[in-house]
Amino acid sequence: MVMRTGSMHAVLFAVAVVGLVIVGVVTVGDQWWWLPPLASVHGAHIDWLFDITMVITGIxxxxxxxxxxxxxxxxxxxxxxxxxxxxxxxxxxxxxxxIIPAIVLTGLVAEGTRAWFQIHGTPPENAMPVRVIGEQFAWRFQYPGSDGELGRFHPRYVSEVNPFGIDPGDPAAKDDIVTTELHVPVNKPVVAYINAKDVLHSFFVPELRVKQDAVPGMTTRFWFVPTRIGTYDIPCTELCGQGHYIMRGQMVVESDTVFEAWLAEQPTLATILGLSQ
Ligand SMILES: [Cu+2]
Incomplete structure (x- = not known):
């Protein structure tokens, strides 16, 4: 078989492009490609889903x-x-x-649904509750205090002294601890209740493989078990206004003792509002 020069060039060009892509992916790909290191129990399932989807669609x-x-x-x-x-x-x-893509996609969607229900389903009994409040342009956090119960939240309670919007009349609120950084103990389940004060925001910690919208007027929930001590960014991933790009909180995962010591130092709502304990 004799190949004409034109088609020969085309074949050589195709081989060169494929070769360059392979060399590029192998040499520099793993420096920037894919996700940051995993730091949660549920995240392993998400990563597995990413990998299996990548393999199937790649083939x-x-x-x-x-x-x-x-x-x-x-x-x-x-x-x-x-x-x-x-x-x-x-x-x-x-x-x-x-039929073949239908079966494969049904399998992937079923696994994805299972992962979704693990993250958004009923948290374990001993999970530590924490409320995450999104606002233009910061994250605030509320811990339940010694009674283990989070005080009510509503934007109508927001004031200069109570930027958290926690109901000062709710007996469960007095001992609540309010912070501007999210601290959690390592290897313990945490259930996060997500609220918004003004517009839509979205709570995202890439290392937890969790992204959850903060919706005004409703509470969204997910739970997680952090597995790695460290400090992680909480970018807002919902365009929420002019300052959206600077809306970035921090999550600190630390040992139980360090966490307890940190929590003990944080002000309670009663202290902030000057309520009697
Ligand atoms: Cu935001």
Missing amino acids: VFVVVHLLLAYFVWRYRMRSPEQQAYFYLENRPLEVTYT
């Missing part, structure tokens, strides 16, 4: 493009009189390429 991508290239080459026009073969439908082929 399909390569196979489809190889087939496409083969067909373009195999059935190329060889003479001006050549006519393309045309047919309207091919039942077995259409059934096959509908």
Whole structure:
């Protein structure tokens, strides 16, 4: 078989592009590609879903493009009189390429739903509650204090002295601890109740593999178990106004004793508002 110079060039070009992509991914890819190191128990399931989706779609991508290239080459026009073969439908082929993706996608969606329910389902009994309040343009946090109960939150209670919007009339609120940094003990379950004071925000800690909208007027919830001591950013991932780009909190995962010592130093709502304890 004799290849014309033009198609030879095209083949060489295709090989060069594929080669460059492979070399690029292998040499520099792992420096910036993919997710930051995992720091939660549930996150492993999410990562597995990412990986399996990547493998399945990657195989399909390569196979489809190889087939496409083969067909373009195999059935190329060889003479001006050549006519393309045309047919309207091919039942077995259409059934096959509908059913196989349907089964694979159903499996992926089922696994994704299972992961979703693990994160958003009922938290364990001993989970530490913490309220996360999003506002333009910061995160605030509320811990339940010694009674283990979070005081009510509503934007109507927001004032200069009570920027947290916690109901001072609620007996459960007095001992509540309010902070501007989220601290959590390592390897302990935490259940986060997410609220918003003004507009939509979104709580995101990439290392936890969790992203949850903060919606005005409703409470959203998820729970997690942090597995790695360290400090993590909490960027807001919902465009929430002019200062959206600077809306970034911090989550500190620390040992039990360090956490307890930190919590003991934080002011209670009663102290801040000058209420009698
Ligand atoms: Cu925001």
